[in-house]
Amino acid sequence: MDQLDAMRSYCRVVEAGSFAAAARLLDTSPSAMTKVVQSLETWTGCRLLSRTTRSMTLTEAGRRFYEHCVAMVAETDRVLEELRASDRGPSGRLVISAPVSMTLGVLAPHFHAFQERYPAVELEVRLNDRPADLVREGVDVALRGRAVLEDSTLVAVPLMHFERVLCASPAYWARKGMPSEPQDLSAHDCLAYLLGTDATRWRFEREGDVQEVEVAGSMRSDNSLLLLDALRVGRGVGVVPRPLAEADLREGRLVSALADWRLEPRQLHAVYATRDFLPQRVRAFVDFMKVRMAI
Missing domain, CATH: 1.10.10.10 (Winged helix-like DNA-binding domain superfamily/Winged helix DNA-binding domain)
Structure with a gap:
């Protein structure tokens, strides 16, 4: 050696x-x-x-x-x-840690487009909704969708801003009735995302008025796609990222409620360990995703 x-x-x-x-x-x-x-x-x-x-x-x-x-x-x-x-552009192995639901529901086409643009880059995509330890796990870039990023030692580049929506199936609303105020949710079967900052309390805001509701239900999960499936079949009401629910809302499988109340939005960040000596493939990926996600 x-x-x-x-x-x-x-x-x-x-x-x-x-x-x-x-x-x-x-x-x-x-x-x-x-x-x-x-x-x-x-x-x-x-x-x-x-x-x-x-x-x-x-x-x-x-x-x-x-x-x-x-x-x-x-x-x-x-x-x-x-x-x-200087001869071939970005190349080599690029290890990406990404959330399961957002990748399968939103990000996958962007990964494919990146490889078409940079065929010499070998992607290794690790799907996990829990934050990766970039250094210990050998991750080049982590994609994280959270309201706040805890580790200030990392470089975080915002890629995408997305709203979240309170929704349920038409059958569920017909059975339980739609809430007119956030506090009405205390009588509903609320299906919560375990890894979020609001796994037990949902926070709503409208023109300076803030209401926090303690939620409980028959199911919780650390995977948004599983929660979406439970919402479609009428198991309860949930808060989900709008990009994941957009098709269901458009086609009527889910119906939103409390539209005049704002849930805390999220941002998708590209996170990496340092600005110094950043490999070209990492910079190319982050720049590519910034452009793609702004479309």
Whole structure:
């Protein structure tokens, strides 16, 4: 293993927090990772990591060397990317973490169009509604649709603003009656999205008047497509992203209620770890999605 590869592996060990975790990411063994770090310690003449059977911590020298490795690896990757891109454009593997429902319901055609535009980029799309740890999981870009992004250390580029809508099937409204005020929902079977910020309380606003309703129902899920299916068959009332429900609303399978009340909207963001030395394929994807999602 050359020194640059060793430095890459060292960065993985530090970022993953253990030899075993880094070994899984790099598809090798913990003992191989240990040998890499030992060789770097011999090379630098410094102890880089303090290790016990249960923990691993960076020494001061290890921290400084890690910062050096990050800069060296990033600069080398940037130069290589520019040299290769001068002839063929963006290329290589691009790992994307994306929400299940939004991808299957909205985003998939945009991914296909991106690959048509940049055929040398190999997409690896990981569908999960829970936020990915970009560094530990080796994710280049995460697409997240939330009201607020918690991790301020990440770069977040807004791609799409979307409203949410309260809706149910015509049969459900015929059976239970449509609410005239948000508080009327306390008498309804409310099907909630588990991973949202409003899994137990729905917040409505109208001309400065704010009402929060504690909701409960016969079903909750961490997947919006499953909730949509339950709404179509009349299981209850739910709050769903308008882009996912648009066809059902247009064709009458679902009917919205409380249209004069505003639910907190969401934004879809493209999230990545750093602005520095951004690979060309990442920049191309984010720029491409910004244009596509604005259509």
